[in-house]
Amino acid sequence: MISKGFVHKYGDNIDTDVIIPARYLNTANHQELAAHCMEDIDKQFVQRVQAGDIMVGGFNFGCGSSREHAPIAIKASGISCVIAKSFARIFYRNSINVGLPILECADADKIAVGDELEINFDCGEIHNLTKNETYKTEPFPEFIQNIIAKGGLLDFLKS
Amino acid sequence: MGMTMSQKILAAHCGLESVKPGQLIMADLDLCLGNDITTPVAINEFEKAGFSEVFNKDKIALVMDHFAPNKDIKAAEQCKQCRQFAAKHNITHYYDVGCMGVEHALLPEQGLVTAGQLVIGADSHTCTYGALGAFSTGVGSTDLAAGMARGKAWFKVPEAIKFVLHGKKNPWVSGKDIILHIIGLIGVDGALYQSMEFSGDGLAELGIDDRLCMANMAIEAGAKNGIFAVDDITLTYLKEREKMLPTVYQADDDAEYTAVYEIDLAAVQPTVALPHLPENTKTVAELGEVKIDQVVIGSCTNGRLADMAVAAQILRGHKVAPGVRVIIIPATQQVYKQCLELGYLADFIDAGCVVSTPTCGPCLGGYMGILADGERCVATTNRNFVGRMGHIGSEVYLASPAVAAASALTGYISAPKA
Numbered sequence: 001m002i003s004k005g006f007v008h009k010y011g012d013n014i015d016t017d018v019i020i021p022a023r024y025l026n027t028a029n030h031q032e033l034a035a036h037c038m039e040d041i042d043k044q045f046v047q048r049v050q051a052g053d054i055m056v057g058g059f060n061f062g063c064g065s066s067r068e069h070a071p072i073a074i075k076a077s078g079i080s081c082v083i084a085k086s087f088a089r090i091f092y093r094n095s096i097n098v099g100l101p102i103l104e105c106a107d108a109d110k111i112a113v114g115d116e117l118e119i120n121f122d123c124g125e126i127h128n129l130t131k132n133e134t135y136k137t138e139p140f141p142e143f144i145q146n147i148i149a150k151g152g153l154l155d156f157l158k159s
Numbered sequence: 160m161g162m163t164m165s166q167k168i169l170a171a172h173c174g175l176e177s178v179k180p181g182q183l184i185m186a187d188l189d190l191c192l193g194n195d196i197t198t199p200v201a202i203n204e205f206e207k208a209g210f211s212e213v214f215n216k217d218k219i220a221l222v223m224d225h226f227a228p229n230k231d232i233k234a235a236e237q238c239k240q241c242r243q244f245a246a247k248h249n250i251t252h253y254y255d256v257g258c259m260g261v262e263h264a265l266l267p268e269q270g271l272v273t274a275g276q277l278v279i280g281a282d283s284h285t286c287t288y289g290a291l292g293a294f295s296t297g298v299g300s301t302d303l304a305a306g307m308a309r310g311k312a313w314f315k316v317p318e319a320i321k322f323v324l325h326g327k328k329n330p331w332v333s334g335k336d337i338i339l340h341i342i343g344l345i346g347v348d349g350a351l352y353q354s355m356e357f358s359g360d361g362l363a364e365l366g367i368d369d370r371l372c373m374a375n376m377a378i379e380a381g382a383k384n385g386i387f388a389v390d391d392i393t394l395t396y397l398k399e400r401e402k403m404l405p406t407v408y409q410a411d412d413d414a415e416y417t418a419v420y421e422i423d424l425a426a427v428q429p430t431v432a433l434p435h436l437p438e439n440t441k442t443v444a445e446l447g448e449v450k451i452d453q454v455v456i457g458s459c460t461n462g463r464l465a466d467m468a469v470a471a472q473i474l475r476g477h478k479v480a481p482g483v484r485v486i487i488i489p490a491t492q493q494v495y496k497q498c499l500e501l502g503y504l505a506d507f508i509d510a511g512c513v514v515s516t517p518t519c520g521p522c523l524g525g526y527m528g529i530l531a532d533g534e535r536c537v538a539t540t541n542r543n544f545v546g547r548m549g550h551i552g553s554e555v556y557l558a559s560p561a562v563a564a565a566s567a568l569t570g571y572i573s574a575p576k577a
Contacts, residue, residue: 097302
């Protein structure tokens with residue numbers, strides 16, 4: 001699987017309250033959630049984002065609440081992958097469970113806003129086409145690959 | 160190699176003699192929890208995947224607490240969806256308006272969790288039940304859907320950090336000050352993916368309400384779970400509301416920890432976390448004069464009877480400072496009723512506070528005390544992120560019930576007078 005798009009860059013400790021504020025959690029509708037994604041720290045994000053774009057953060061991305069609405073909002077906004085130096089564990093789990101690819105990458109701070117990236121999930125490589133650099137990431141463990149291959153956790157459990 | 164408390168509970172729930180950090184396991188669940196925000200997403204996934212039955216109607220708890228009593232039409236629709244699902248599947252532990260309370264105060268109080276259990280909840284503060292010696296952790300809605308359908312969840316066995324508590328705490332210092340102190344020490348990702356295991360002779364200083372508060376905020380250090388060694392205080396609490404027999408696990412003497420912190424309780428002072436991260440801690444004594452507009456006393460962190468008792472003791476016979484709005488939210492119907500019987504509600508009302516029916520409400524910026532631009536609140540809640548309680552230009556300072564109540568009287572962040 002390959003993903004290609006432009007970067008939206010954020011800092012450390014991006015919490016689920018800024019990814020999707022709780023005032024919008026009175027709906028489970030994916031498009032409604034996407035319409036408010038990141039609005040408390042980046043009001044223009046939803047206007048700027050194009051299908052396939054990539055979100056990049058620092059340490060502890062997705063900390064805070066367990067709301068699955070956070071990865072749902074990011075995915076429904078068109079983002080094809082989130083890259084960060086580290087992820088909060090519930091966010092990591094939820095992203096896999098909703099099928100949002102998510103990569104831990106120590107070189108995340110080498111990536112700048114607007115860079116164009118091409119990600120090869122099979123070998124865990126991120127190519128920065130703007131800077132002509134390549135960053136290595138850990139591919140998913142086999143257990144997680146099986147969940148993704150089955151199309152998500154529930155289908156994995158049914159099989 | 161020995162195992163930690165958390166590793167022993169996980170091993171017991173996947174039928175293995177022992178487990179190692181990093182090992183992926185599929186484990187059997189004793190309880191799955193959802194609320195009115197996370198359950199609708201889980202129900203959609205459950206039904207989309209074609210499941211028609213829950214694995215065990217007695218091992219699912221659904222609590223309508225976040226935006227209930229319904230804050231608006233959409234919230235009403237979400238509660239209705241949960242109510243219909245609970246009725247269809249005959250869910251035993253369904254809590255709606257009239258019997259509901261803030262979930263992590265309610266479940267321990269009702270005796271739905273005991274030592275040695277494995278619990279997941281689609282709410283990040285599910286780690287609260289570690290105070291009772293259970294392994295409990297927050298997950299998302301898809302995990303809840305899978306749990307409700309199959310009674311199972313996958314886990315990566317965590318490493319652990321050990322916190323050994325010693326000595327006696329100072330007057331007006333509570334579990335909240337201790338956990339804020341610890342989060343200030345290790346940071347908001349200081350325990351990422353790991354267990355926080357609490358033990359030591361200092362546990363004798365901590366009642367169950369203090370421990371529930373501390374385990375509750377383990378997630379604020381990024382932890383997978385927080386867990387307390389089981390002692391007589393735990394067993395007495397569990398016996399009073401016994402529905403199931405506890406299973407007591409102790410960490411092995413040769414269990415491995417990634418770090419060990421010795422915490423001298425006598426060194427912990429009334430502590431607050433400044434905006435906009437729980438790790439931005441200072442003692443109240445280190446703060447200058449920080450004026451406030453609102454005080455919130457309640458939540459799954461500090462809405463229990465011990466919290467209400469401290470607030471009543473400080474507010475009794477005094478008046479709230481002019482210009483400060485004080486909102487007190489007993490976390491469950493039982494706490495609310497005990498506040499009534501003990502005269503706390505009269506103390507609060509006479510002091511000029513408002514008392515609300517149980518709800519998560521303002522903690523997550525839902526309703527019942529939203530902040531305007533530039534406003535500042537002292538709250539006994541658990542998060543002070545940007546916009547958490549309202550406008551992105553508002554500020555939340557996290558504090559204990561004692562500090563919140565004392566601040567209500569002075570109008571700026573204060574510790575009670577010794």
